[in-house]
Amino acid sequence: MTDRLRxxxxxxxxxxxxxxxxxxxxxxxxxxxxxxxxxxxWAQSRDLLGTGALDAAHMLxxxxxxxxxxLGPAYPAFDLLMxxxxxxxxxxxxxxxxxxxxxxxHDFDFHDPIAARDALERAHSGVLRVGVPFPFSxxxxxxxxxxxxxxxxxxxxxxxxxxxxxxxxxxxxxVDAFCVGEPWASFAVERGVGALLxxxxxxxxxxxxxxxxxxxxxxxxRPEATGRLxxxxxxxxxxxxRPGNRGTAAEILxxxxxxxxxxxxxxxxxxxxxxxxxxxxxxxxxxxxxFHAEGATFPWRSIAAMMGAWMAARHGLDPxxxxxxxxxxxxxxxxxxxxxxxxxxxxxxxxxxxGAMRAPTQVAAEQGRMILGADAFFDGHVFDPAFPxx
Amino acid sequence: MERLSIIVVxxxxxxxxxxxDGLRASGDHLVTVIAEETGLARRIAxxxxxxxxxxxxxxxxxxLEELALVSGPLERPVAMFVxxxxxxxxxxxxxxxxxxxxxxxxxxxxxxxxxDAAIARFHMFRKMxxxxxxxxxxxxxxxxxxRAKAILxxxxxxxxxxxxxxxxxxxxxxxxxxxDIAQQLVMAAGLLT
Numbered sequence: 001m002t003d004r005l006r007x008x009x010x011x012x013x014x015x016x017x018x019x020x021x022x023x024x025x026x027x028x029x030x031x032x033x034x035x036x037x038x039x040x041x042w043a044q045s046r047d048l049l050g051t052g053a054l055d056a057a058h059m060l061x062x063x064x065x066x067x068x069x070x071l072g073p074a075y076p077a078f079d080l081l082m083x084x085x086x087x088x089x090x091x092x093x094x095x096x097x098x099x100x101x102x103x104x105x106h107d108f109d110f111h112d113p114i115a116a117r118d119a120l121e122r123a124h125s126g127v128l129r130v131g132v133p134f135p136f137s138x139x140x141x142x143x144x145x146x147x148x149x150x151x152x153x154x155x156x157x158x159x160x161x162x163x164x165x166x167x168x169x170x171x172x173x174x175v176d177a178f179c180v181g182e183p184w185a186s187f188a189v190e191r192g193v194g195a196l197l198x199x200x201x202x203x204x205x206x207x208x209x210x211x212x213x214x215x216x217x218x219x220x221x222r223p224e225a226t227g228r229l230x231x232x233x234x235x236x237x238x239x240x241x242r243p244g245n246r247g248t249a250a251e252i253l254x255x256x257x258x259x260x261x262x263x264x265x266x267x268x269x270x271x272x273x274x275x276x277x278x279x280x281x282x283x284x285x286x287x288x289x290x291f292h293a294e295g296a297t298f299p300w301r302s303i304a305a306m307m308g309a310w311m312a313a314r315h316g317l318d319p320x321x322x323x324x325x326x327x328x329x330x331x332x333x334x335x336x337x338x339x340x341x342x343x344x345x346x347x348x349x350x351x352x353x354x355g356a357m358r359a360p361t362q363v364a365a366e367q368g369r370m371i372l373g374a375d376a377f378f379d380g381h382v383f384d385p386a387f388p389x390x
Numbered sequence: 391m392e393r394l395s396i397i398v399v400x401x402x403x404x405x406x407x408x409x410x411d412g413l414r415a416s417g418d419h420l421v422t423v424i425a426e427e428t429g430l431a432r433r434i435a436x437x438x439x440x441x442x443x444x445x446x447x448x449x450x451x452x453x454l455e456e457l458a459l460v461s462g463p464l465e466r467p468v469a470m471f472v473x474x475x476x477x478x479x480x481x482x483x484x485x486x487x488x489x490x491x492x493x494x495x496x497x498x499x500x501x502x503x504x505x506d507a508a509i510a511r512f513h514m515f516r517k518m519x520x521x522x523x524x525x526x527x528x529x530x531x532x533x534x535x536x537r538a539k540a541i542l543x544x545x546x547x548x549x550x551x552x553x554x555x556x557x558x559x560x561x562x563x564x565x566x567x568x569x570d571i572a573q574q575l576v577m578a579a580g581l582l583t
Contacts, residue, residue, distance in 0.1 A: 074477065162450060
């Protein structure tokens with residue numbers, strides 16, 4: 001029997017997992033017919049999922065956490081079943097800041113968060129307005145984390161700007177900088193309105209970006225369809241992380257019914273080869289975006305706890321209680337149940353000390369051992385889920 | 391009772407006017423339209439409205455979400471949130487395509503007539519949009535069929551009736567729509583000339 005599912009996505013490079021699952025037949029192999037529904041705002045995606053108009057959605061990782069902390073509309077509980085991508089974001093600065101940075105001798109190396117931050121502090125006085133796609137986004141967390149404990153953090157104002165409007169906001173001076181998912185950072189460079197300063201993964205090597213989100217009721221009452229969907233997306237992610245496939249992915253994503261931008265523009269982030277300035281200076285950042293490799297899709301409860309504690313601290317909630325509550329919406333149990341048969345490596349634990357690995361590391365798995373990718377923060381930050389308030 | 395201040399975020403002027411009419415008919419409110427996305431958050435914060443109405447699918451909605459949150463110490467808090475006073479009403483609104491942000495503490499009795507009026511207007515728009523799309527598609531197909539008929543008449547020296555009969559027979563044989571066959575013929579003819 002074929003299951004028909006309505007799946008929401010926001011047109012971004014990291015929607016590739018859903019689009020590839022559909023276009024290359026990974027969904028059909030699982031007996032799934034997907035209706036990919038394009039949505040133009042994160043709030044809309046949340047509302048459609050919350051009211052049952054979507055079965056599942058490609059969503060910013062912090063969104064189900066915010067819902068579980070009561071920071072959104074009163075909808076049935078949302079759960080994150082698997083991470084769909086890590087990284088894929090870039091921080092860009094306005095033309096004016098780019099010029100001052102250049103005058104100071106900054107080399108736009110696209111790798112060193114400390115050098116970039118110190119240079120930015122010297123190049124920009126007064127309030128620093130940074131655009132992010134949504135109040136609850138990895139982008140917002142990355143920007144805040146990058147600047148915390150520096151003089152810039154006192155001058156920081158984070159503003160929400162829809163990704164397709166980011167370039168305009170930078171050009172018109174609504175914001176001084178932004179952090180956005182590809183292809184919208186490259187789009188701004190192409191328009192000649194800004195320069196790229198850093199990739200998200202330079203700040204946090206394992207920055208989880210999008211996740212597969214359903215209502216808890218859906219995941220628990222339709223295990224068959226949930227399992228099929230997770231396996232189809234997991235295999236699409238594996239295909240995306242195989243060398244040589246990213247160019248094809250860019251061609252498919254660039255089509256009018258998906259991103260409707262040139263394949264060349266869509267390719268930059270996927271290949272980790274970005275033009276950082278409009279004069280075409282190229283920088284390579286291997287694994288700029290990751291869909292599968294080195295345990296990238298495992299929904300660590302400790303990630304939810306850490307992000308929950310951060311968000312709680314900003315919204316006047318108790319961080320300890322929030323960490324515990326947030327951890328419940330990352331469904332490591334369903335990940336294990338549904339992806340075991342597909343052959344996914346399953347770590348021996350469901351929570352870990354976040355930020356502890358500077359390099360890929362071998363850890364205990366359900367069967368034998370597995371390799372997890374680096375997850376360190378540039379500043380050595382660690383989060384121990386046993387002590388969420390420290 | 392104090393007048394409610396309502397902001398409608400809508401780029402399309404005709405749509406905006408119709409929504410405003412609907413809202414005014416539902417009570418004596420102060421209704422303002424914002425048609426530009428630039429500086430949306432700032433404009434709304436300045437006006438301090440009681441209710442903001444916006445199309446569910448408007449990309450600028452995420453900007454409003456920011457206002458819905460208790461802001462940081464540097465930002466001026468505007469305590470608005472997605473209406474959660476009445477679950478059924480919220481659902482009906484989203485299904486109709488409208489989303490409402492409501493100032494903290496506003497009573498459900500005051501929100502309901504406004505949302506009802508907005509929902510009615512949005513239902514009307516949806517119907518109009520569907521009708522418009524259907525009419526446009528039909529017109530396009532008619533044009534293509536006319537061109538295909540003209541091509542056949544010229545190439546085969548037959549009259550209009552015979553040309554249409556030929557198109558229809560081909561469509562039936564191929565189990566396709568007449569418009570699809572006409573489209574193919576027009577494209578092929580374009581390649582040959």
